[in-house]
Amino acid sequence: MSSPESNSTDAAKRRAAVWAAAQIEDGMAVGLGTGSTSALVIEEVGRRVAEGLRIKAIATSEASQKLALEWKIPMSDFAHLPQLDMTIDGADEVQEGTLYLIKGHGGALLREKIVAMASKKLIIAVDPRKLVKTLGAVFALPVEVVPFGYETTIRRLEDLGFESELRVTDEGKPYVTDGQHYIVHCKLPQVGFDAYEAAAKLKGTVGVVEHGLFLGMASKVVIGGLEGIEVLEAAR
């Protein structure tokens, strides 16, 4: 049986998802995110498509692609859609004020970043637990690495000051992403942390494919709540 807390979190996610899906207009090319909140967005988009909304979409993971096809959402790819009007995705953490994000605990950060970069707008749908004052307050930062030599890549991430741990499955095997990479969870320092500096250091580390810091990318963050929603806009 689910607890009252998980019920209220689910209701909050759904409110945020419904608002985000309502931002899609007829004829748009749309990126579909990954995770439990994005699954609710896909469900809502599927409902709107069944009612006649005409869109083309690109998914940020194999799981979201499968779900979108189950909902009969017309799916496409970057060979046919050079640019997307909007991507709707979730996040693990949203920093208050800056709207900087940590993403990737669903293992999809690389495709999520590629899709977000190809979108005019990135709308993030979350429940209130995701709002933080400092990035890394709750979650470690997922960093996608090449499997070859991951042990030495982890050592270099540690040398940069990030306490790092390989993500493993319940069976104790390395977690493998859709892109056949591994994920390393890096603890972010909570004092004197500079997100852009950290992002540059991570990008400059050989063996790192991409990291889950999404800085200056979110156009809007919609937070579902018990009563309704709140929409935060990025200061531009």
Ligand SMILES: O=C[C@H](O)[C@H](O)[C@H](O)COP(=O)(O)O
């Ligand atoms: O890789 C996964 C994504 O970044 C998700 O958007 C993130 O983990 C949030 O997922 P959820 O909506 O399930 O909390």
